Amino acid sequence: MxxxxxxxxxxxxxxxxxxxxxxxxxxxxxxxxxxxxxxxxxxxxxxxxxxxxxxxxxxxxxxxxxxxxxxDTVEINHSFFEFAPLLKKHYHLALLSNDLSEWSRYLRDKFKINDYFDAITVSGDVKIKKPDVQIFKLTLDKLGHSASDCIYVDDRRFNLVAAQSLGMDTVLFNSRNVQYEGKTVANFEELANLLIHNK
Structure with a gap:
């Protein structure tokens, strides 16, 4: 897997x-x-x-x-709740977030998303933030996967570059409408189609 x-x-x-x-x-x-x-x-x-x-x-x-x-002004992308159960049939899921520990915990609890993930890494907890490759390595250790077995999805191109430097496949979640030469999706439906189709 x-x-x-x-x-x-x-x-x-x-x-x-x-x-x-x-x-x-x-x-x-x-x-x-x-x-x-x-x-x-x-x-x-x-x-x-x-x-x-x-x-x-x-x-x-x-x-x-x-x-x-x-x-409480922060909103979730509700299509995640359709995407995550579908993808969990095919992939281990991890969350890798630059965030304050307290904010991440509050939002994950509020939106009830913790159980979708096999590993969660938050910058405020581990004192390192993306694009430092060490936070990616920590996540790989938690998952028990090599970088080449992982696909990383982010809306920031410089974070994708860091993941690629370790050997991960990457996809830009293009919520910022930026130019990007690599794999790009606009929403979770496109991401699901890309990932399941490519398995």
């Missing part, structure tokens, strides 16, 4: 840029993307907790409530 490794944001979760900056700018209109991502990049590898991330940006008061208000 081969393995399929999926990215989270821009693939399973809608809106590849996320609603984070608009959410923050409602309270702090002068904060730029660089201001926000200075702290987010630290939280993304577990150097800041999710509540400390909001605190660093200037939020005060009930930070748990503020965080939940943001996370």
């Amino acid at each position: 081969r393995a399929l490794i999926l990215d989270m944001y821009g693939v399973i979760i809608k809106d590849p840029e996320g609603g984070l900056l608009p959410f923050i700018n409602r309270t702090f209109p002068n904060l730029s993307r660089d201001d926000v991502y200075l702290h987010w990049n630290k939280a993304d590898v577990g150097e800041l907790s999710s509540l400390d991330f909001f605190r660093k940006l200037g939020f005060e008061g009930d930070l748990d409530k503020i965080e939940k208000e943001y996370l």
Whole structure:
């Protein structure tokens, strides 16, 4: 059996840029993307907790409530729920996500997607983020598969390059409408057709 490794944001979760900056700018209109991502990049590898991330940006008061208000703006690509059971008949499934530990756990629990995966790797848990090849190697170890047995799906081309460097086959989930010379799909239906047809 081969393995399929999926990215989270821009693939399973809608809106590849996320609603984070608009959410923050409602309270702090002068904060730029660089201001926000200075702290987010630290939280993304577990150097800041999710509540400390909001605190660093200037939020005060009930930070748990503020965080939940943001996370509840995040939507899932509902076609995943048709795709995943179908693909599990043919592939081991893994999730590989750059995300804050707390956010990933909340969203995975909320949308009840944990049980679809044989392995889950989140940057905030392991202190490494894509495109560092070490996070891909960790995922391979969890799966017990070699890179050549894996197909990696992401909406970011530089993450696909990292996976390819290890010998993985790759597919761009093109939710950003970018130019790409390799294998590309626009949705989970196309991905299912590609993966099952090619088995």
